[in-house]
Amino acid sequence: MAPDEVDAIVEAWQRELPDVDLSPMQVLSRISRLARHLDRARKAAFAAHDVEPWEFDVLSALRRSGAPYRLSPGRLVAETMVTSGTMTNRVDRLVDRGLVERSADPADRRGVLVSLTEAGRRVVDAALEELLGHERAILAALPSDEAARLADTLRTLARSV
Amino acid sequence: MAPDEVDAIVEAWQRELPDVDLSPMQVLSRISRLARHLDRARKAAFAAHDVEPWEFDVLSALRRSGAPYRLSPGRLVAETMVTSGTMTNRVDRLVDRGLVERSADPADRRGVLVSLTEAGRRVVDAALEELLGHERAILAALPSDEAARLADTLRTLARSV
DNA sequence: AGCAACAATCTCGACATCAAGAATCTTGAC
């Protein structure tokens, strides 16, 4: 199989440190580098709908939660792996763009609820469709049984981190 | 196999969009999320040696290039996937910490060469060892033949992005 | 030689993130 960036990196290390076992890099560096390339691809896919990746992250968490597309900031923090300060800022900007609304939580006066507007829903649905199209193209490089196996192995790994 | 975060996300989407093929997420979302968890793990591993991940990225590119551990900023940009402005800033701060030095390129007066100091070399070697230790622990969750197969599949995917 | 295109690095301002802590409200133990 033709070597890639990571093969070159591991080879270089091996020249310098012949006695060290570098095999973990073959998997974990590859995942990290792949993720960075995927980030760029996602950004490009969303650009067609004037959506930033961070916007999609928030909107999609609301969208997939189902009607009435309404979650607390704390819940959004948990879904998106960012800090609470970041989420405050994100919601502020999405409100400015008219894609979400903030309202008081009737059951807890500390609380706030963030909900998708109609515009937000249209945007997130279009962006998802675009994204899935690009992703299917990338995955066309793998036979479907190999993709399924890959997903399983990654699940095992995810549990180990 | 026990479900993970991504299974929950895909299930939620499937409830909302029963007719859409979401299988690409099983692979690509998993890679992205895994990469974010790995970033945190790497940060924690490096903290023991007072190194930030961005510092390690630069130092390790120099280290694996071999003696005299010297590369141009442009080359470092290519190795680390950041912009030139970012690299200028990174090198500045590494110079402040005494981990690298800047010198003029004798062959091109526009050019600069960045080289590892003795302190830089000690730091990067220690950080690498620490990192590999943690990575081996993570990968212990997979039989070694499955890890090798995973690396191969990821290589194919990388070429497709 | 002179000039235009290109290359390498750095500068600068905008932006998004995090970490820590403040402000507000809830809950449970007594």
Place this chain on the structure above:
DNA sequence: GTCAAGATTCTTGATGTCGAGATTGTTGCT
């Protein structure tokens, strides 16, 4: 009921990155 501990959201300052453009030097064409 009161109070301490915890939960929720927001604020603030520092940090690191990007993108666009400025600066300086090189190369090839004429």
